[in-house]
Amino acid sequence: MIQLENLTKTFETPRGVVVAADKVNMTVPTGEICVLLGPSGCGKTTALKMINRLIRPTSGRILINGEDTADRNTIELRRQIGYVIQQIGLFPNMTVEENICVVPRMLGWEAKPAKARAAELIDLVGLDPHHFLYRYPKELSGGQQQRIGVIRALAADPPVMLMDEPFGAIDPINREIIQNEFLKMQATLKKTIMFVSHDIDEAVKMGDKIAIFRGGRIEQYDTPDRILSHPVNAFVADFVGADRTLKRLRLVTAEMIADPGTPAVARGARPQEALQAAKAHGGRTVIVIDANHRPVAYATVEELSGAHGTVGDFAHPLPATVPARADLRAVVSEMFANDVMWLACTDDQGRFAGVVTQPAVTAMLGQSSGQPLTN
Amino acid sequence: MEVFWFIAGNWASIVELALEHITIVGVAVGFAIVAGVPIGIAITQNQSIANAVLYIASIIVTIPSIALFGLMIPILSTIGHGIGWLPAVIAILLYSLLPIIRNTHTAITNVDPALREAARGMGMTSMQRLTRVEIPIAVPVIMAGVRTAVVMNIGVAAIAAYIGAGGLGVLISRGISQTDPRQLITGAIAVSLLAIFADWTLLKLQKLLTPSGLTH
Ligand SMILES: Nc1ncnc2c1ncn2[C@@H]1O[C@H](COP(=O)(O)OP(=O)(O)OP(=O)(O)O)[C@@H](O)[C@H]1O
Ligand SMILES: [Mg+2]
Numbered sequence: 001m002i003q004l005e006n007l008t009k010t011f012e013t014p015r016g017v018v019v020a021a022d023k024v025n026m027t028v029p030t031g032e033i034c035v036l037l038g039p040s041g042c043g044k045t046t047a048l049k050m051i052n053r054l055i056r057p058t059s060g061r062i063l064i065n066g067e068d069t070a071d072r073n074t075i076e077l078r079r080q081i082g083y084v085i086q087q088i089g090l091f092p093n094m095t096v097e098e099n100i101c102v103v104p105r106m107l108g109w110e111a112k113p114a115k116a117r118a119a120e121l122i123d124l125v126g127l128d129p130h131h132f133l134y135r136y137p138k139e140l141s142g143g144q145q146q147r148i149g150v151i152r153a154l155a156a157d158p159p160v161m162l163m164d165e166p167f168g169a170i171d172p173i174n175r176e177i178i179q180n181e182f183l184k185m186q187a188t189l190k191k192t193i194m195f196v197s198h199d200i201d202e203a204v205k206m207g208d209k210i211a212i213f214r215g216g217r218i219e220q221y222d223t224p225d226r227i228l229s230h231p232v233n234a235f236v237a238d239f240v241g242a243d244r245t246l247k248r249l250r251l252v253t254a255e256m257i258a259d260p261g262t263p264a265v266a267r268g269a270r271p272q273e274a275l276q277a278a279k280a281h282g283g284r285t286v287i288v289i290d291a292n293h294r295p296v297a298y299a300t301v302e303e304l305s306g307a308h309g310t311v312g313d314f315a316h317p318l319p320a321t322v323p324a325r326a327d328l329r330a331v332v333s334e335m336f337a338n339d340v341m342w343l344a345c346t347d348d349q350g351r352f353a354g355v356v357t358q359p360a361v362t363a364m365l366g367q368s369s370g371q372p373l374t375n
Numbered sequence: 376m377e378v379f380w381f382i383a384g385n386w387a388s389i390v391e392l393a394l395e396h397i398t399i400v401g402v403a404v405g406f407a408i409v410a411g412v413p414i415g416i417a418i419t420q421n422q423s424i425a426n427a428v429l430y431i432a433s434i435i436v437t438i439p440s441i442a443l444f445g446l447m448i449p450i451l452s453t454i455g456h457g458i459g460w461l462p463a464v465i466a467i468l469l470y471s472l473l474p475i476i477r478n479t480h481t482a483i484t485n486v487d488p489a490l491r492e493a494a495r496g497m498g499m500t501s502m503q504r505l506t507r508v509e510i511p512i513a514v515p516v517i518m519a520g521v522r523t524a525v526v527m528n529i530g531v532a533a534i535a536a537y538i539g540a541g542g543l544g545v546l547i548s549r550g551i552s553q554t555d556p557r558q559l560i561t562g563a564i565a566v567s568l569l570a571i572f573a574d575w576t577l578l579k580l581q582k583l584l585t586p587s588g589l590t591h
Pocket of ligand 2: 305
């Protein structure tokens with residue numbers, strides 16, 4: 001847990017006093033990612049660097065797991081906090097392996113376990129250890145360097161991580177990939193992370209909580225959904241953008257609003273059975289599934305009533321399906337692309353997992369609390 | 376042709392003089408490295424001290440070598456070494472300080488601030504930062520300073536023959552005083568070759584010492 005208490009920093013400059021942090025109070029619970037978000041010069045980096053004492057606070061306290069960082073040996077404190085800087089900062093005179101081993105070695109690890117750890121971490125971010133351990137930073141692409149920068153900070157398994165725009169120097173496509181990788185790692189590692197960003201989309205994606213800064217003050221500290229649905233003032237609303245409602249689509253996955261009760265029948269089923277199932281459910285559509293339970297087609301109540309033969313005779317192929325894990329932005333995009341009002345979702349094995357409808361999406365967005373519908 | 380026969384006939388003594396020459400420059404530059412690199416690093420902490428030190432070092436370089444030797448005679452006479460090997464070494468040491476201090480200072484100050492911040496943030500002490508990051512990155516530029524010092528001072532050492540320091544300058548000074556062009560030319564050629572050879576060797580050494588991650 002990281003607690004900032006009345007944290008204040010003023011810089012004396014020739015042009016006067018700059019207040020870079022103004023009585024900042026916040027608590028980041030253990031295992032959560034808190035994103036510091038705001039326009040350039042609002043004090044995000046300053047707040048971050050006060051935590052590992054690269055910048056001395058003018059006043060106020062920082063507690064990590066209840067302990068005041070001012071009372072600790074600064075060098076030891078820093079070795080127990082993973083730090084990723086925006087410029088990546090890999091040491092060019094060291095190989096990738098040496099870079100990753102810096103902190104473990106300073107903490108007194110033997111060479112062997114440190115190297116094993118480096119190989120393990122490289123593997124974790126999907127790079128081949130044999131290929132990469134003995135290369136120098138200049139021999140890596142920007143995205144690869146950024147990954148190494150992140151795992152170097154993770155090397156000694158620090159409980160707390162500070163990340164200053166860690167995915168800043170990279171193209172949007174690779175940034176998305178690295179963000180996803182990182183979130184996957186975080187799901188098991190459960191680090192307590194302070195993450196600086198100036199990109200609202202990144203903040204919404206990465207943050208359990210977002211702190212919006214302006215001029216060294218926190219304007220709002222809340223969950224991404226609350227920030228998007230309930231900005232506390234015009235500044236926050238303006239900063240998160242006019243399309244903030246649409247941005248919330250990213251926060252909800254298809255399975256969270258899908259109706260799993262939509263009837264699914266085999267091709268060979270009789271229309272009567274299908275109609276009964278539809279009636280029991282109250283809908284106007286049945287999904288046709290194949291032998292592996294995969295959704296392949298649909299038929300409507302109108303077509304089936306009074307019909308003979310099998311459901312398969314009246315079925316239309318499904319124009320598209322979406323994974324249940326997909327976020328609603330992808331779902332809505334797929335709906336618009338196919339000009340449909342609903343889509344069938346599939347689970348990880350491709351089996352039918354329910355139906356998402358446009359009204360359900362709209363209802364979710366309209367909910368003032370931001371709590372997604374659960375049917 | 377005559378020069379050729381002279382060289383052939385005096386090969387052993389020429390080699391001996393060359394070794395003397397190398398020793399004078401080697402010892403002097405060696406001490407200059409030992410003194411200059413730490414000074415160059417230390418002055419990165421304070422810009423006005425750095426300016427003062429670099430200023431003094433460049434003034435020393437502007438003193439003509441003959442004058443410097445002359446200045447040292449009364450001083451070193453008090454310990455019985457007014458002329459000879461010691462004043463030559465001291466003069467060359469003083470001349471070498473500028474390129475070595477200046478290059479060390481520049482190289483360390485030019486280390487990417489992001490690297491310094493990463494190193495600090497990861498919990499390196501200032502000593503660890505220096506030995507593991509800043510100095511390895513600065514090595515090529517420091518070595519370039521050493522090369523400059525060596526090449527420049529191989530010429531200075533030739534003049535030191537006039538104060539009895541020995542070295543290849545002996546051939547030149549004798550050639551002049553005895554109006555013997557063979558010795559004069561041999562001495563001049565030998566000094567130039569030595570300078571070229573030293574530069575080449577030090578360039579190789581510089582490449583060897585440069586961390587592989589920094590080469591292009
Ligand atoms: N060492 C310093 N001396 C004087 N002023 C400083 C110093 N460091 C930061 N500042 C000022 O403090 C304010 C906050 O700076 P900070 O670097 O924290 O901003 P930031 O939110 O990280 O911005 P960016 O998104 O551009 O990185 C700015 O006005 C900056 O000019
Ligand atoms: Mg910043």
